[in-house]
Amino acid sequence: MTFANSNGAYDLEKETAPVVFVVSTTGDGEPPDTAVPFVRRIKKKTLPRERFARLCYALLALGDTNYANFCNCGKTIDKRASLQELGGKRFYATGHADDANSVPPLKENQHEVQISRAVPLTRHDSVKAALLIELDVSDKDLPLQPGGVFDVLCPNNGSEVEELLQRLKLGQRRDHCVLLELLKDTRKKGKALPAHIPEESTLQYVITWCLELRSVPKKALLRSLVECTTSGVEKRRLQELCSTQGSADYNRFIRDPNICLLDLLRAFPSCTPPLSLLIGQ
Ligand SMILES: Cc1cc2nc3c(=O)[nH]c(=O)nc-3n(C[C@H](O)[C@H](O)[C@H](O)COP(=O)(O)O)c2cc1C
Numbered sequence: 001m002t003f004a005n006s007n008g009a010y011d012l013e014k015e016t017a018p019v020v021f022v023v024s025t026t027g028d029g030e031p032p033d034t035a036v037p038f039v040r041r042i043k044k045k046t047l048p049r050e051r052f053a054r055l056c057y058a059l060l061a062l063g064d065t066n067y068a069n070f071c072n073c074g075k076t077i078d079k080r081a082s083l084q085e086l087g088g089k090r091f092y093a094t095g096h097a098d099d100a101n102s103v104p105p106l107k108e109n110q111h112e113v114q115i116s117r118a119v120p121l122t123r124h125d126s127v128k129a130a131l132l133i134e135l136d137v138s139d140k141d142l143p144l145q146p147g148g149v150f151d152v153l154c155p156n157n158g159s160e161v162e163e164l165l166q167r168l169k170l171g172q173r174r175d176h177c178v179l180l181e182l183l184k185d186t187r188k189k190g191k192a193l194p195a196h197i198p199e200e201s202t203l204q205y206v207i208t209w210c211l212e213l214r215s216v217p218k219k220a221l222l223r224s225l226v227e228c229t230t231s232g233v234e235k236r237r238l239q240e241l242c243s244t245q246g247s248a249d250y251n252r253f254i255r256d257p258n259i260c261l262l263d264l265l266r267a268f269p270s271c272t273p274p275l276s277l278l279i280g281q
């Protein structure tokens with residue numbers, strides 16, 4: 001039985017060298033496209049039990065615990081290949097890597113670099129814009145290798161940060177330290193302090209580096225803003241926009257025109273949310 005990857009195909013029945021599977025899960029617990037034929041073949045009930053008697057393998061399953069079927073494809077292959085089913089022997093314990101628990105970037109490895117080129121790859125009317133971004137790292141001593149990964153941290157625009165500080169009436173307290181704690185009575189699933197906000201950051205730092213000010217406000221955010229709005233008319237409009245009946249209006253006035261938090265606050269002048277609400281969202 002062959003298993004194909006980008007380096008070619010392996011015959012798992014004849015392979016005598018140790019085999020390492022690294023496989024992710026996509027869709028709703030589905031194998032990635034390139035693994036679909038293999039998974040279909042390995043699942044056949046008619047396969048003899050000793051089919052992989054010679055196989056010596058290890059498996060690393062890639063997944064994300066935010067999805068219901070965590071590492072499902074890896075688990076399926078591992079179960080079928082194992083001694084209990086098709087006779088393969090593990091030479092190393094199976095690993096389940098969780099994208100939701102990726103290690104946050106290390107501060108000491110941060111570099112400030114210039115963008116040397118930015119080219120739009122999508123048409124202006126596409127739902128999501130994609131850009132080709134070139135970063136000039138020529139004068140940095142970066143230990144980059146093929147297959148390596150780096151994160152890009154973009155600060156929010158300075159004038160937008162200033163506007164939000166003023167709007168939250170926190171301009172005078174911009175250098176104060178922000179102390180993050182979980183609400184004692186929160187029933188939120190998977191509750192955790194956001195790992196990307198360093199301890200002992202200042203207010204200005206958090207708003208500049210740790211909040212996404214340009215993303216389109218979700219309905220849940222609109223819902224929680226209702227409580228922080230004093231004008232009755234504005235309250236009602238916010239309630240409409242986040243209701244099921246108001247979906248068309250939400251799409252027309254918020255999602256399609258790519259409204260951001262500051263646009264929303266400008267349109268609802270009596271709304272003054274606490275910073276904690278914005279961080280929570
Ligand atoms: C559209 C989509 C669906 C996914 N579905 C699952 C899933 O059902 N179970 C799971 O554990 N991980 C799921 N993941 C997370 C990926 O398996 C995980 O991010 C993995 O590291 C991706 O590796 P790859 O980019 O090399 O395929 C999904 C990711 C995406 C983008």
